[in-house]
Amino acid sequence: MPVFKAPVDDTLFILNDVLGIERYSNLAGFADASPDVVEAIVQEAAKFSEEVLFPLNQVGDQQGCKRADDGSVTTPEGFKAAYKQYCESGWLGLAADPEYGGQGLPYTLHTAIGEYMSSANMALMMYPGLTQGAIAAIQVHGDDAQKSKYLPKMIEGTWTGTMNLTEPHCGTDLGMLRTKAVPNGDGSYRISGQKIFISAGEHDMSDNIIHLVLARIEGAPEGTKGISLFIVPKFMVGEDGSVGKRNAVSCGSLEEKMGIHGNSTCVMNYDEATGYLIGGENAGLKAMFVMMNEARLGVGLQGQSIAEVAYQNAADYARERIQGRALTGPKYPDKKADPLIVHPDIRRTLMTIKSFNEAGRAFVIWTALKSDIAHRSEVEADATAASDILGLVTPVVKGVLTDRGFDHAVMAQQVYGGHGYIEEWGMSQYVRDARIAMIYEGANGIQALDLVGRKLGMNNGRAVMAFFKEVGDFCEDNRSDEKMAPYTKAIKKGLNDMQAASMWLMQNGMKDPNNAGAASTDYMHLFGLVVLGYMWGLMAKAAQQKLADGADNAAFYETKLATARFFMERVMPETAMRKARIETGAETLMALDAEAF
Template sequence: MQVYEAPLRDMRFVIHELHQNDGFGNIEALSEFTPDLVDAVLEEAAKVATEVLLPLNRSGDIEGCTLENGVVRTPKGFKEAYEMFREGGWCALASDPEWGGQGLPETVNKMTEEMICSANLSFSLYPGLTHGATTAIEGYASDELKAFYLPKMVSGDWSGTMCLTEPHCGTDLGMLRTKAVPQDDDSYKLSGSKIFISAGEHDLTENIVHLVLARLPDAPEGVKGISLFIVPKYLPKDDGTPGPSNGVSVAAIEHKMGLKASATCQLNFDDSTGWLVGKPHKGMEAMFTMMNTERVSVGVQGLGVGEAAYQSAVWYAKDRLQGRSLSGVKNPKGPADPIIVHPDVRRMLMTMRAYNEGCRALGGWVSRALDAERYSTDPEVKQRAADFIALMTPVVKALFTDLGYENANLAVQVYGGHGYIAETGVEQYVRDGRIAMIYEGTNGIQALDLVGRKLPAHMGRNLRSFFHPVSQFIEANKGDEQFKPMIEALEKAFGALQLSTATIAQKGMKDPEEAGAAATDYLRLTGLVAMAFCFAQSALIARDRLAGGTDEAGFYKAKLTTAQFYFDRILPQATTAFLAIKSGKASMMALDAEAF
């Protein structure tokens, strides 16, 4: 059974308590967003998620999207839900007020995104892609294009996509063939085909603004010859209303493993009119602005799925009666005890809980850096925030989606045979969550980005934004007798990360394949240490709150217990990752390709 209640108390903990000493707070531009206002926004978002979007999740999965005569129809209820979502201002939550946005902090926006993704991941892609598209337009388009397109997109009247992938090229965008021919009026005519375009065609908005990568006639080879264009589905009239069709057609909608209520399309551009965004041949720079925004959001998708899967598993574990507790009967009036009494079920539930709380804590830290980079007036803070975001973006995208998918699989396992049956709804989380590990750059690509670009950038400066606060925290709390084992475990894992960093830097300079072979394990190790740092801080805060007296003792005791479980049962994965990194590439690359 799909059940979901927004974890508002843990969200408030992350926003208001956990990261207060990270140096990214006290931003004057965000001072109007008081804790009371933030809490009110989150509570309203929770109502939208649970009352409007959750009831459409399974029905949307069953019905899916349909293509008829070139028009894609979303499942029953989606259009009405989107209209309610748009009218409520949720499309414009974190957008710039200059374009009609509300300008809320990313810390609030990302928590809202999590709730939407937990309730209905398919639905989340429609406004989510639009927000990413507006980021690219705002950063690189001309003032004229911004003024014309952004108000409509920020309001949600128009939606947006990004069109990168072609049938013959996925990650290797240097191979793309879509052409853009200059016209006398500063526009361009685009021709080509794109595949896997999320929200590429639908019936939710009156127009769809496609951001399309294409080549100019004089473009150099490879990624250095790619430009970015705005290509609307309908050519807008001067008054901003949709005009005639712009030669953008749907060849097919993809029949996917999951996300069936999200229209993933094959699009054809046939002399479609477009306008250049940014400079010629510099499209990848603009597109990566959008992709980096989306990569953090895709990480949040993983967390959203993981939280929904966890809550569904908890409901079932309390309801399902099977066997008797190993320590004695717990339900003497019933034929059996609820399965939540069994240690292995507890292992799965605690693992899911720890993954969710760890991801939410780390995601909150990154969100605060996003706000600091955008709004801080202190150059040092802005630079440190930018460094931290650069380092953690691939970690958030890959780790959160890996763990979200693991949680979905654990939920099926908790349900047993009933989890494999569609009517319970939990197998949908497995199918929906799987794509997040693939799109916006596969998780393997994220790992390569981390070791190949983010580590060596600026002579390793990005690492200091993370390593310094962890090191300072360990040094400041070594003398805490109550949490000495926890601090020592963090110090050991952090030491393994430092040694792994040095190993990759040394070997990678001589042989790039050594860095590539270590990349996935290194990303996991980085994420494990980052979450351990967050859990250690959480434990100290919880201890102090309990010692000072609180009417929320249950919440803080649970926070302590979850932190201890993380250090006992999950952080030891750091040792495995370290040993794998240390082993090098030899056995991985030794087998001849013909032998596979």
């Protein structure tokens, strides 16, 4: 049976010692997040994840969701009760606006504990995850009446939310969508069309489901310029907030999926359903992208989360399973064989995953802190600078952490040998669940194109230049510290590779757009390596300071430094390979005629 233990010590180390969130008490909500409060919340989230969510993970995978003839959907055994407990404990509204019933605590803290919950039960946590994205979209683009009507119930979890973009004939290319909206003359619209792949589209865990639906108003321009966003509730909502009659929206079927079986992924039919415009006519993509960006950070977190729980199980198995003898002679002569952990290649596998996971955790929390500064700082320059970095790294968080999350789930499965392929051990589920994160909320190839094609050049490259400066300044500030040299030298080498690759793209991407497209995935991963290396630099610096201060749990910090060394020596050199690939251009990729494939 699988195991899971929330990495509480690691989270607190990042929040308190690496990022120093106490320094941000000037931001709304941060003053309430004292170290004692943060630790209490993190510990409670760990307990809830381990004791309530995790025991239902395999249950959800094995049972899946069931659709009845009337279109209603039943979630797996225990999901409804666990979701109710999640809501009653206030987890959904932890970082939400207090004006509508939220606690207003940092999004940074919400993100940190979100890892535990996704590790414990990714499919179950998708229900409130989609709701939080819908809350964000309504918060930013809804009018006062819409906020008052929908947000309080959504923040308390009584109502859930979805996002409806994809149609059978269009996924990424939303300009082709056919769902239409016809004005009723009273401010509402009749929404007609079909959406597919709708996570949490129908279920039995909430009293109402608030669908956010992209559609084209009759007579609107073709393409993405003519797309609007609508609030389409499952049940109509009265002016007093009461739930009324059923709207003309239904689940036509459940998708048969490779993984995340515990989440109801639906085909949704809109048959002249009543909807309400949000964000203005033909401004739907702008409104929806608030939700999309929130979701992309959440999906990156899913990649991190699955890699963590898969790693924990592989490490446990490697310590316990005896197979073969150590190359240098028996380590356990009293046993018939040594445990797998003695073998260098097993350690290569585990150290690779471990070093990515710990840096990935810091990267996600660091990004969440940028989001808090962007949205909560009253200093315009600070908010703008943080917003620049947030926009720049969002595709990197999503693309790199989910690509690596899947790779590392597979690597963890490999540690088990044949047992990893058997369902009872649980590793197959992690591989299957991790795979979707590379696809939804914008497939990772699209994330790479977004990074190279849009984010790098925004505001004349202001964001990426700021990132270069932040990492470069860190290396320069620690150049005279001999203890930091093993880390800063490797980071600087990776940064040099990234800067050279960026310059190559500037010179060759405009000349031939295929050069940018051919380079995009390698550039995204090159960026990922540099930012993860930077996270390790920050962690190494903090760990050395804790050791110098005589911290009690010295072994924790020494392990951090050893893992950082591994990353710098065995992983960071990949930046040179990524740079070399980028600089080959598009010629060989585009050489064959379509018929030759």
